[in-house]
Amino acid sequence: MTDNAANSRTVAPTQHTGRVAAEAARRRTFAVISHPDAGKSTLTEALVLHARAIAEAGAVHGKAGRRATVSDWMEMEKARGISITSTALQFPYRSAAGRDCVINLLDTPGHADFSEDTYRVLTAVDAAVMLIDAGKGLEPQTLKLFQVCRHRRIPIITVINKWDRPGRHALELTDEISERIGLRPTPLTWPVGIAGDFHGVLDRRSGQFIRFTRTAGGATAAPEEHLGADDAHAAAGADWDTAVEESELLSADGADHHLQAFLDCAATPVLFTSAALNFGVNQLLDVLTELAPSPSGTLDADGVRRDVDAPFSAFVFKVQAGMNTAHRDRIAYARVYSGTFQRGEVLTHARTGKPFVTKYAQSVFGQQRATLDTAWPGDVIGLANAAVLRPGDTLYCEVPVSYPPIPSFSPEHFSVARNTDPGKHKQFRRGIEQLDQEGVVQVLRSDRRGDQAPVLAAVGPMQFEVAAHRMATEFGAPISLESLPYQVARIVEPADAAFVDKQPMAEVLTRTDGVPLALFSNSWRLQGFQRDHPEVVLGSLVAADGESAHPVGAARAGRV
Ligand code: G4P
Numbered sequence: 001m002t003d004n005a006a007n008s009r010t011v012a013p014t015q016h017t018g019r020v021a022a023e024a025a026r027r028r029t030f031a032v033i034s035h036p037d038a039g040k041s042t043l044t045e046a047l048v049l050h051a052r053a054i055a056e057a058g059a060v061h062g063k064a065g066r067r068a069t070v071s072d073w074m075e076m077e078k079a080r081g082i083s084i085t086s087t088a089l090q091f092p093y094r095s096a097a098g099r100d101c102v103i104n105l106l107d108t109p110g111h112a113d114f115s116e117d118t119y120r121v122l123t124a125v126d127a128a129v130m131l132i133d134a135g136k137g138l139e140p141q142t143l144k145l146f147q148v149c150r151h152r153r154i155p156i157i158t159v160i161n162k163w164d165r166p167g168r169h170a171l172e173l174t175d176e177i178s179e180r181i182g183l184r185p186t187p188l189t190w191p192v193g194i195a196g197d198f199h200g201v202l203d204r205r206s207g208q209f210i211r212f213t214r215t216a217g218g219a220t221a222a223p224e225e226h227l228g229a230d231d232a233h234a235a236a237g238a239d240w241d242t243a244v245e246e247s248e249l250l251s252a253d254g255a256d257h258h259l260q261a262f263l264d265c266a267a268t269p270v271l272f273t274s275a276a277l278n279f280g281v282n283q284l285l286d287v288l289t290e291l292a293p294s295p296s297g298t299l300d301a302d303g304v305r306r307d308v309d310a311p312f313s314a315f316v317f318k319v320q321a322g323m324n325t326a327h328r329d330r331i332a333y334a335r336v337y338s339g340t341f342q343r344g345e346v347l348t349h350a351r352t353g354k355p356f357v358t359k360y361a362q363s364v365f366g367q368q369r370a371t372l373d374t375a376w377p378g379d380v381i382g383l384a385n386a387a388v389l390r391p392g393d394t395l396y397c398e399v400p401v402s403y404p405p406i407p408s409f410s411p412e413h414f415s416v417a418r419n420t421d422p423g424k425h426k427q428f429r430r431g432i433e434q435l436d437q438e439g440v441v442q443v444l445r446s447d448r449r450g451d452q453a454p455v456l457a458a459v460g461p462m463q464f465e466v467a468a469h470r471m472a473t474e475f476g477a478p479i480s481l482e483s484l485p486y487q488v489a490r491i492v493e494p495a496d497a498a499f500v501d502k503q504p505m506a507e508v509l510t511r512t513d514g515v516p517l518a519l520f521s522n523s524w525r526l527q528g529f530q531r532d533h534p535e536v537v538l539g540s541l542v543a544a545d546g547e548s549a550h551p552v553g554a555a556r557a558g559r560v
Contacts, residue, residue: 017309020340020376024295024308027378028288029104029335031121033149034131035139036111039161043131043275043284044089044105050221050281051093051103088333088380095289096282103288104378112141113460115148116409116439117318120391122148123406124317124335126378127292129284130158130268134167134195137176146181149265156268157287158185164274167195171246174255174270184267186257187250189283191272192236192243199236200224201272201280202243204250205257208232209240212279222278263293295377298337301402308377312339312347312397316389317406319438321474330438331362331382332389339397341375350394350402360384391439408511410541411442411457411489414519415464415481417471418453424477431475432456436512441467444509444517446501455484455509457517486519488526491539500536503529 034040089105106125108118122128128149130142138146149156160173174185189201192209200211209232213223232240250256261267269287273280297307306313314334321330341361349356361372362382375381383389392405419428432454436443441464442457449455458464464481472478485505492500492508497516501508505521506529518538520526530538 020309020338023102023340023376024378026101027104027294027376028101028127028292029106029125029295029378029380030127030129030288030292031106031108031118031125032129032131033108033118033122033142033145035133035136035141038131038133038136038139038142039275040107040131043129043159043161043273043281044107046275046278046281047103047105047285048089048091049278050285051091088382090379093285093289095286097286097290099289101289102376102379103285104380106380108145111460111462112144113458113462115141115144116459118145119148119409120317120406120439122152122154124315124333124380125154126295127155127157127288129288130156132158132160132173134160134162134173134272135165137168137173138180143181150181153265155263155265155293156183157262157284157292158183158268158270159280159284160270160272161275163191163195163198163272164277164279165196169194170272171249174250177268177270183265184255184261185270186255186262186267187247187270187272188257188287189271189280190243190247190250192232193239197239198272198274198277198279199239201283202232202240202247203283204247209236210283211235212277214277220278221281224282259291262291295337298403301404304401306338306401308338310338311399312341312345312395313337313401313403314341314381314395315403316391316393316395319389319391321434321438321470329385330387330434331384332386332393334381334383334389334395336375336377336379336381337403338377341372341379341381343371343373345397347395347397348400349388350396350400351390352388354388356386356388356395358383360386390437408439408442408541409459411459412487413458413461413464414444414484414486415456415458416449416453416484417456417467417479417481420478420480427475427477428471428479431471431477434475435467435470440470443512445512446507446509449509456481457489484519485521487522488520489517489541490520490526491541492516492518493537496536499533500529 032040032043089107091103093101093103095101106121108121130146132138132142158177170191174187177183177185187204189203191198191201193199200209203210207229209227211225211227215222227235257269258267262269269291271280271284271287273284275281295308297305299305314336316332316334318333319330320333343358343361345358347356347358360383362370362384372381394402417432419425432443435441444455444457445451456464456467468479468481486507494516497508500506500518505525507519508516509519510516520529
């Protein structure tokens with residue numbers, strides 16, 4: 001959403017202009033995108049550990065398995081070893097060059113079934129770290145999430161992880177990045193020692209050898225030494241010479257860092273790490289603070305630019321409930337785009353125009369919460385028990401603003417939800433309504449199916465598991481789910497809805513926002529219908545890689 005493009009219309013600055021701009025300049029708000037198992041949770045812990053925000057890394061490998069990490073909390077997540085819910089972590093960091101920053105790290109679910117959730121989080125960041133497993137290279141979910149970043153013009157820093165394990169050649173991996181995704185890799189560090197025999201990295205800008213030392217279990221930050229070329233040769237021998245040679249090859253190939261190319265999403269700085277051993281983590285923090293963009297103004301829904309020092313505004317990118325059995329409440333996460341947030345101030349909720357009281361603002365750090373009194377552009381505010389807030393909402397102060405809404409993804413899985421306990425009718429309705437508002441699943445209805453049997457629609461089937469789990473544990477209304485034989489959804493005009501509904505292997509249901517969706521059993525059926533009935537125009541929804549939707553109106557105008 002952040003856009004550096006100059007716009008002639010801008011909103012006037014607020015008071016404290018200098019302070020707001022200075023605080024915004026210190027912020028680095030980013031997310032890590034990766035395929036599951038590439039090491040996102042391990043890297044998150046390592047980053048936090050290196051910034052001295054926690055005393056010991058959570059990824060301790062013991063007999064009892066992995067300890068709870070700072071970013072995972074739901075029972076289901078622990079059981080499956082995946083991250084479903086998103087957390088925001090904030091910590092201060094002072095770079096090697098002495099720059100004081102505040103890092104906001106937004107956690108994204110790695111599993112493809114939750115890509116809609118990840119997309120929402122990516123609306124709130126200024127940069128992304130693309131984490132790649134050195135043994136596997138670019139994997140499907142990484143590619144999908146990369147497409148979302150490209151679509152949203154989010155600059156990407158690439159981290160090649162697990163270099164302590166045997167894997168592919170570094171040059172092969174950087175070639176894959178340029179060939180498959182068209183980003184020019186510009187390595188900032190280059191590994192000394194092949195994958196599996198990792199001594200340290202060549203810092204390609206300073207020419208120094210950064211040598212790492214292992215610590216027991218990787219539980220504490222790895223000590224590092226910086227050696228000049230002669231000492232490096234003495235210390236690492238042929239491995240150092242090879243790294244220098246390969247780095248020269250990269251330079252000859254034009255693969256040196258270029259800040260503007262990175263900010264323009266044409267190039268990606270590359271770093272090599274072992275998150276499990278805490279190797280290369282300081283370098284990543286330094287690159288984030290030196291190179292990643294700070295918040296710099298945002299275009300609103302009308303294309304008007306709101307600078308960071310304009311009056312307060314924030315965008316709700318996620319609503320989350322039932323995160324912790326000790327806190328059965330619901331938190332809306334809002335990213336600050338402009339101005340200063342002061343707890344207790346009364347804001348305006350753009351969608352309803354109603355006042356919104358911010359007494360219950362919190363910062364959330366893994367499972368811990370603290371009252372949040374002040375926040376600046378780039379920060380994330382957790383607003384507890386804000387039943388009115390939904391993903392895509394804007395909050396503002398003084399000068400009205402609305403940021404562009406978050407589009408809904410095209411669901412590919414559909415199940416009828418039924419209340420299995422007749423005494424829990426009210427809880428059933430309330431639970432379904434809340435899951436819909438939070439965007440856990442989309443809820444579709446039709447007169448034919450009735451209110452007792454709403455259809456849940458999802459991008460991936462694990463969303464149903466989350467919905468069923470929360471209905472039973474949080475709302476006390478266990479449900480049964482009956483899978484429906486549809487795979488494709490299209491927007492249909494109300495005038496055509498009854499006709500499409502009569503087709504074999506098709507059905508029309510209405511989303512909560514009033515948009516009728518035509519469901520087809522598969523894309524072959526859909527194509528057959530479109531061939532037989534070209535007069536019925538169907539609009540597409542956002543695909544799972546974040547490609548834009550084409551509303552019916554655009555289709556009619558011949559733009560699809
Ligand atoms: P994710 O959040 O991206 O899904 O990945 P996560 O951090 O959970 O890491 C997935 C696995 O990869 C974990 O092992 C983790 O220890 C391992 N891992 C992460 N970074 C590195 C690294 O730099 N080097 C090596 N060698 N391994 C790494 P696991 O098999 O799930 O658990 P465990 O049995 O090792 O505890």
